[in-house]
Amino acid sequence: MERTDVNTLGEFGLIDHLTAGFENRQSTTVLGVGDDAAVIAGGDEQIVVSTDMLVEGIHFDFTYTPLKHLGYKSVIVNLSDICAMNARPQQITVSIALSNRFSVEALDEFYAGIKAACDQYGVDLVGGDTTSSNRGLIISVTAIGRAPAARITRRSGAKPGDLICITGSLGGAYLGLQLLEREKQVYLDNPDMQPDMGEYAPSLLARQLRPEARTDMVDTFAKEGIVPTSMIDISDGLASEIFHICKASGVGAVIEESGVPISNDAQLQALEFNLDPITCALSGGEDYELLFTIDPKDTEKIRFLPDIYIAGEIVAREDGVKLHTKGGNIHDIKAQGWNHFG
């Protein structure tokens, strides 16, 4: 029998391959596989469902991830997907498989983080499953949200001329992870060494260990009467996400390096690591900010809103996906999602 390694397809290619034969038959299925979340009919509002799985040793490392932070982040990554549909998260289910090295006290810490996220976002824990594993901890969270049908924002609505916008700032979570990995290595080399994270650490570690979901932006869009033409959350880095929008919308994009928001701490930490800050923003993941496009008629509505940055323009598909650097050069942007199978 033929044996094709899953690496050959990549994560997104694999998903496309495995789900290719499926078709939707239920009249209540509004949107199936291929966006940040599925959409199903739900009365006055539509219901948005998203699910993510987190695996010890792949997505998190207990050397530097406190259990409470892990619980919090497990919820946030799913709420972020709901926000990316321009919907408000309302319920979650949490399933875990764990080996017997975890005590009840350890689980209490993890669930304290889940509860902190539920409290912070007003979300209800409504179900889940608890079972054992032979090794490590595996977490599967499903988030459910809702929004009026006319506000739901897919990846597929971007048009040439639309402005590309980014919330918050990028690259910080990636640089926080680099700091944690560096200090882990120092510790492994010499367990008597005290960690020295450096002066930019507080904000960068918070970005990595305690990210937030931009439900505030969903509220802002509603208040300002804006419906983005497309939206995605930035979990795998700006480069990967703009490619998803361009592919789903059948368009190209020009990102202005000068418009990509990067915090001072991230800029300075990147330089300390001899990394280019824009590379951290393009390829570093886990910021959980929103990348969205708006019709030019909404420019004045968006221009003075806090924490939203105009970072480029949608162009025709044949113009490709490009970065316009501060130095005036044009580079192709390469899609660089995390390949967990690599």
Add this chain to the structure above:
Amino acid sequence: MERTDVNTLGEFGLIDHLTAGFENRQSTTVLGVGDDAAVIAGGDEQIVVSTDMLVEGIHFDFTYTPLKHLGYKSVIVNLSDICAMNARPQQITVSIALSNRFSVEALDEFYAGIKAACDQYGVDLVGGDTTSSNRGLIISVTAIGRAPAARITRRSGAKPGDLICITGSLGGAYLGLQLLEREKQVYLDNPDMQPDMGEYAPSLLARQLRPEARTDMVDTFAKEGIVPTSMIDISDGLASEIFHICKASGVGAVIEESGVPISNDAQLQALEFNLDPITCALSGGEDYELLFTIDPKDTEKIRFLPDIYIAGEIVAREDGVKLHTKGGNIHDIKAQGWNHFG
């Protein structure tokens, strides 16, 4: 720091412990943790959400589980939870974490099973997540269904005098598993031996490897104008499930051994294994039949329906949970869910 082993609480005790501090705040949350599925508002109908996690080496063994059957069964166990709420399943999400020993061809087999279940039950695959694991395969499926509010059936509505009913037959899946485990042992002892499953194997292996969800019963209840007073699916064995209903409803129960449906093949296979058939029905899991209670006024509606068996009566809580044997004796029934942490 204190360290309490998770075994000390048991699976259900652990879930109760971990979710104790959570409260529901969203007006759209109709029913949270503690039933077969959560219920959320959804317009004309309510939406029912259930999720299950399956772990290699805990819930399935690739020595005798074909990948296609595993895919099928992963869906069925979740559809069964939706049926247990008296709702119709309509959508699923499927998340998997897998080690690099799985090829694309192996995943194709697994997804062929997922698709066969979607085709059989008219359910849409609308989302999921695909990631890697350090070891083995972990599957997390979420099923979404819906039903009119007045038809949704919880575990908590049983009253003294209600009849206890069971669909299909019990014990077969457990005996199928025993056959597979026996032949695995024979094979491990001598790989040249050909498996000899015996004459009762076809029906019992089908029960174990290719269970079905009783969506037909949800349709039957609607057609006959019956709403059970309580319902649960039989995934962990009759004893465990009747305890869940009694605990949630604040009642006791008397099960009539003579009323518990057990197939001829299961009866004969049990005797060959020197097992008591009623023990297999009480403690064997994975039949995915429905256990439900009805108001005595519905007795005539239920009595002549195919594949539904009256197997006892709900009594006052202080009368406990008992088995009335064919020999006329009364025994306490002990709750015996699978303790995966044991």
